[in-house]
Amino acid sequence: MAYRILAVDDEVALQNMIREILAADGYTVEVAGSCAEALTRFRAASPDAVLLDVMLPDGDGFSLFGQLRRERDVPVLFLSARDEDEARLRGLGLGADDYITKPFLPQELRLRLRAVLRRVYRRGSETARLGETEILWGRGTVRRDGAETALTAKEFALLKKLWDSGGNIVTIDALCQALWDGPMVGYENTLMVHIRRLREKIEADPSHPRHLLTVRGLGYRLEREAEG
C-alpha cells in the first residue's frame, strides 16, 4: 500500500479531483502542472505510477512520457481530453499502460490505476515491514540495512505463522503444528533453536528481541512496530 502517484495536469480543478479520488484510496499524491515541474517531482518523489495529461503548457505528454521512461520503467496512464483514435493509439503505441479519455468517472480512474499497480507490483511488493527489517515473502528472504538474508524453510514457516496471527500470542503447540504438521511433542527445544535462528536474521540484537517476543508460559508473538 501507500503507493506514490504523480499526477501531471495543468487544470487545477482536475488536479484537485484526482488528488481527492486517490487520497481516499490511501495513495500519496504528488501534483505537477507542467513538463518541467513533472520531471523535477518525478526525480524527487520517485512515484510508483504516473498519470499524464497529453496537453501541457510547455510541451506534450508524449515527449514527457519518453523522458520518464528513459529514466525508469515506471507505469504511466495517459489522461486526455482528445478522444481521437490517433492520440489514443499513439499513447498506447509508445508503451503506456493505459489511456483514459476525459471526462472520466472517478471510479474508472481508481479501478484502472489499481489494475495497473496490481500487475506491476504484485511481485516484488509482496513485502511486510517489521520495523527496520523487511520481509520479502515471494523470495523467502528478509532485508536489513540493504543486506538480504535468505530464510530456511522452517524459519519461513515460523515467521509466516507468527505474522498471520497478527500480533497475537501463538502457543508453542500451534507453532509446532505449523512447522511439523502433527502433534509434535518433544520438539519444544528444537522450536526454540529455530526461534533463535530466526531472531538472528530479523533482529538487530537477537538476545534482546524487539519483534519476535517471548511470552513466558504462553508462547511467542510478533510485534510489528518496535517502540523505543
Place this chain on the structure above:
Amino acid sequence: MAYRILAVDDEVALQNMIREILAADGYTVEVAGSCAEALTRFRAASPDAVLLDVMLPDGDGFSLFGQLRRERDVPVLFLSARDEDEARLRGLGLGADDYITKPFLPQELRLRLRAVLRRVYRRGSETARLGETEILWGRGTVRRDGAETALTAKEFALLKKLWDSGGNIVTIDALCQALWDGPMVGYENTLMVHIRRLREKIEADPSHPRHLLTVRGLGYRLEREAEG
C-alpha cells in the same frame, strides 16, 4: 513471443477478426464461443491471457471471469458491446486488466493486449538480460560472451516459467507442472537434471549459480541482477 491467447466470443465474425489481428502479431489464438467451451479450452491450452466478451450464450462473462481467476491468476481483457458505465466498472472492479468497448480498432486491441502482457510477463522486448547473459526468446537461445547457445524445449520452458515468476520462488511442483503439464510426481530428479543443464548454459559457474538459485525446501528462483 508465442503467447497463447484465448478469445471468448460468440460472434463468428469477431472471432475471425481477433484471430487475424493477433495471429499477425505472432500470438497463438484459441477461440471459444461459450462459457462451457471456454473453460474446457482454458484448462487444455493454459493460455497466457484471455479476451472475454461479456455477453455469452450460456452465461455472462463476469461469472466466467470468476471461474477462470479461481483456477489461475490469468490476465483478462473484457470486450463488450455494452458501453454502459456500469458494466465497465463492474468488469474492472472484479479485477480485470482492461475493458475494451466494441467496436474497437484492431490496433487498439493489439496495443492494449501488448501493454498487459508486457507488465504481467515482464517481456517488453524480444530479449531479456540476466546479468551477463542475454535471453533471446524468439530464437530460443541464450548469448554469453558473444557465443549463442541453443536451449532445448524443456530448458526453454523452465527458463520461461522462472522468468515469468519475476524473481519469486517457484515450487518444484509448479515447475513440474510447467514442464509436463500434469501432476508429475516422481519427476523431481529429472527436473534437477534439467536445472543443471540450464545452469550450464546461463551461468558462468554452474556449480555456484548467481541467477538460477535454489531455495532449499521451497523451490527455485531466478535472480536477475547478480550481486557480488
Place this chain on the structure above:
DNA sequence: ACGCAAAAGTAAGGTAAACGTAAGGCTGGC
C-alpha cells in the same frame, strides 16, 4: 523404414545446508 544425433529420463553415489539434539547457562517468579 532405417540410422543417427540430440534430447530427455534414470539411477546412484556424493555433499553440504538445514535440521535436530543435548547440555550447560541464564533469568524472572515465588
Place this chain on the structure above:
DNA sequence: GCCAGCCTTACGTTTACCTTACTTTTGCGT
C-alpha cells in the same frame, strides 16, 4: 535461593539437492 521456563552454543545427523555417467526416447534426414 531455588525451581521452572527459556536461552544459547556446539556438535552430530539427516535429508534435500547436486552431479555424473549411462540408458532410453524422440525427432529428423536419407
